[in-house]
Amino acid sequence: MTDVRENIIKVKAEIPEGVSLIAVSKFHPVEAIREAYEAGQRAFGESRVQELLLKEPALPCDIRWHFIGHLQTNKVRQLIGKTYLIESVDSERLLRLIDSESAKRDVITNVLMQVHVAKEETKFGFYPEELLDFFNKHGYESLTNTHICGIMGMASNTDDEDRVRKDFREIASIFKQIRENPEFGLRGFDTLSMGMSGDWKIAVEEGANMVRIGSAIFGERQY
Ligand SMILES: *Cc1c(COP(=O)(O)O)cnc(C)c1O
Numbered sequence: 001m002t003d004v005r006e007n008i009i010k011v012k013a014e015i016p017e018g019v020s021l022i023a024v025s026k027f028h029p030v031e032a033i034r035e036a037y038e039a040g041q042r043a044f045g046e047s048r049v050q051e052l053l054l055k056e057p058a059l060p061c062d063i064r065w066h067f068i069g070h071l072q073t074n075k076v077r078q079l080i081g082k083t084y085l086i087e088s089v090d091s092e093r094l095l096r097l098i099d100s101e102s103a104k105r106d107v108i109t110n111v112l113m114q115v116h117v118a119k120e121e122t123k124f125g126f127y128p129e130e131l132l133d134f135f136n137k138h139g140y141e142s143l144t145n146t147h148i149c150g151i152m153g154m155a156s157n158t159d160d161e162d163r164v165r166k167d168f169r170e171i172a173s174i175f176k177q178i179r180e181n182p183e184f185g186l187r188g189f190d191t192l193s194m195g196m197s198g199d200w201k202i203a204v205e206e207g208a209n210m211v212r213i214g215s216a217i218f219g220e221r222q223y
Contacts, residue, residue: 002219004035011213012040019204022066022193024214026051027221030058036217037063043084045212049075056082068152068212070124077101080109087112087152087193087212090124092134095146102145109145112152112193117170119156119163128174135184150191151175152210155199164199168206175207 008023015021024045025033033044033055042062046052047069056065064084071079071088079086080101089095089111102109113134116125126134131151134140140148153171155164175192178184195203197216204211215221 002032004032004218005039007217008036008039008041011216015200015211016204018209020210022068022210022212023217024068024196024212025055025218026069026214027223028214028218030055032218033059033063045087045214049079052082053078066212073097080105081107083109085110085112085149085191088114088124090114090116090126092139095143099143099146107145108147110147110149112150112191113148115151115153115171115174117156117167118154119158123154125153128170131174132177135178135181138184140186148186148189150189150193150210151178152193154194154196155203161202165202165206168194168199168203168208172207 012021020043022043022045023036023041026047037060043064043066045066045068052065052067065082067079067083067086068088070090071094073094076097086098086109098109098111113131114125115131116123116127151171151174155167158164171194172192179186179189191210192208193210193212194208195211197213200211200213
């Protein structure tokens with residue numbers, strides 16, 4: 001059996017200071033999340049809206065929920081107000097919708113822009129040039145109820161460490177280009193979320209300050 005508590009303690013001991021750990025609990029039951037909670041973990045990641053909405057009321061209020069999956073526009077309304085951070089904004093249309101729904105609810109929603117560098121066809125996110133274009137045309141300045149806190153990205157799903165490192169380096173470089181461009185004048189754009197169970201150490205070496213770890217904590221997912 002998976003010892004969630006032991007895994008949390010082990011992972012936390014390995015993660016350097018200044019890097020925040022998101023425990024990815026998708027497809028795992030509330031009891032497993034509670035075990036992690038009791039070991040001191042407060043930030044959890046979910047990839048499906050319905051699942052997050054079912055778990056959230058069954059668990060302590062001080063959990064910070066991170067939404068990390070592809071968010072369909074027809075689910076945005078239900079999700080607003082439930083998350084600490086939506087990490088997976090993959091289109092301007094989605095961003096605008098999050099903003100307008102947040103305005104209706106009178107809340108500020110924290111988001112990360114998801115960037116796509118991996119070689120898989122199926123992954124969501126802005127291509128690097130698209131994301132730079134978005135900032136270059138100052139598309140974010142009209143947002144009233146959304147705080148863009150940084151970038152989330154994934155490396156290619158491969159055992160080729162050089163490939164993975166190259167992907168993370170590219171994501172980190174886009175992050176820096178945006179953050180350090182004085183013309184953008186962004187405030188609080190400081191989160192670089194990259195790295196999962198199999199590759200988080202490389203991600204941290206390449207500058208990640210948030211890692212999203214699932215199976216190394218909760219064991220294999222039961223789909
Ligand atoms: C599932 C998932 C993770 C966690 O993956 P593990 O390999 O189980 O650590 C991280 N990020 C995203 C976006 C995910 O969908």
